[in-house]
Amino acid sequence: MADHLVLLAPSSNRVYAGAAEVLMTAELAIMLGGEAAVERISLAGIGYLALAIDVLDEATAAALGRLSGAYAVFRREGDHLRPLPLARPDRFDDDLVTIPKYPGKTNEQFTRLLVNVTLASLTRVTDGPLTVLDPMCGRGTTLSTALVLGHDAAGVESDLKAVEAYAAFLKTYLRRHRLKHSADLTPVRREGRSLGRRLDVVVTPEGGGRQQGLTVFSGDTRQSAALHGRRRFDAVVVDAPYGIVHGSQATATKRDRSAAGLLSEALGVWAGQLKTGGALGLSWNTYGLSRERLTSLAEQAGLRPLDSTPYLSFGHRVDSSIHRDVLVAVKA
Ligand SMILES: C[S@@+](CC[C@H](N)C(=O)[O-])C[C@H]1O[C@@H](n2cnc3c(N)ncnc32)[C@H](O)[C@@H]1O
Structure with missing residues (x-):
């Protein structure tokens, strides 16, 4: 069971948006150094990146904050999604x-x-x-x-x-x-x-x-x-x-x-x-x-x-x- 889900920000570029999920799956896998399996799932028609981890440790949370298109992070609890803070390390406005x-x-x-x-x-x-x-x-x-x-x-x-x-x-x-x-x-x-x-x-x-x-x-x-x-x-x-x-x-x-x-x-x-x-x-x-x-x-x-x-x-x-x-x- 994947325990943490990342909702991806929509890309303003439509062509890129089509590829973004696949690209960010690989991006996150590399950023996590192979420590957590990252997969794409769909819930009620919305795509997420899913991580099979029980606890969101500091290093993983930091990687999610840096990810190129992370929009929100949730912990999956049964049928519910609990929102978690997404700490962006950005030092300047985007x-x-x-x-x-x-x-x-x-x-x-x-x-x-x-x-x-x-x-x-x-x-x-x-x-x-x-x-x-x-x-x-x-x-x-x-x-x-x-x-x-x-x-x-x-x-x-x-x-x-x-x-x-x-x-x-x-x-x-x-x-x-x-x-x-x-x-x-x-x-x-x-x-x-x-x-x-x-x-x-x-x-x-x-x-x-x-x-x-x-x-x-x-x-x-x-x-x-x-x-x-x-x-x-x-x-x-x-x-x-x-x-x-x-x-x-x-x-x-x-x-x-x-x-x-x-x-x-x-x-x-x-x-x-x-x-x-x-x-x-x-x-x-x-x-x-x-x-x-x-x-x-x-x-x-x-x-x-x-x-x-x-x-x-x-x-x-x-x-x-x-x-x-x-x-x-x-x-x-
Ligand atoms: C794909 S663009 C990079 C665009 C850049 N990432 C941006 O968003 O502004 C490639 C760049 O390489 C530059 N370029 C091409 N040949 C070059 C060379 N021999 N030395 C330095 N820059 C070169 C081009 O002028 C162009 O700005």
Whole structure:
């Protein structure tokens, strides 16, 4: 008998909503480290994730609070459902992640899932805040999600306009929410040459507590190690380009349809930026690059891909030209 039931929040994205239950089943199984069986059940026509546990211990309750789409938790008592508190650890309102709207933005629920499964896969002993690098960060969905979850964030993005737009959004957001912060977008120069810009933010969440930091460089992801220097990260979390350009058709035809070429060069750089025992979580379009090929690229980069059952359950359709999957690999 499953004793605890999780009601999932509806996704605003209809396509994602269709896959969300399956994805979150795997997400929760990974977050719980195989300690509790997670299954999908339906009660009176409503879907739930069911956990066969007698007592909701602190670690499980914390995992449910972080889950990408948990809405409410119940304990099953005979025919009745008793609501339990759902403690969200979020240090900022979710509007930090949901307000920005732009073509090419990664689904917010999916981003939280990707961060969760990656951080749950670290093999290093961690206690406290972590550092998350998104080396193709767009306008920062992963970075803002990492901040919401209490971590420090770092990024690289080749589109300077995206970095500028993220900087402008953050400055306005932090000022409007009256959060104590500094936010600076400054030029990066080496040997007199302009290399782009960097964004540095330090913010204290509402209610106080630890200051959190964010650093983003404009530039090519293959230069990520050069840009971030000696800094090492607990996790690299990245939603790779789908080979589809959200914008002008003229540039679309010039782009490599698959991200294979870029990833084969970038994976080694990112692996070098991970701490030992750190983890990479990468989502990509399988139409341009098979799982087998990507797994072998990750191995060549010195990472160990995780391939137990829940890790193989993330494939889902995004649209007619994108079938997205997730690869998690650890740095041994
Ligand atoms: C799928 S999007 C990620 C979107 C991001 N998660 C967000 O929600 O804003 C992939 C991003 O990779 C960036 N990109 C593509 N090639 C790159 C490269 N060589 N170096 C750095 N960024 C790159 C694109 O500009 C795009 O912003």
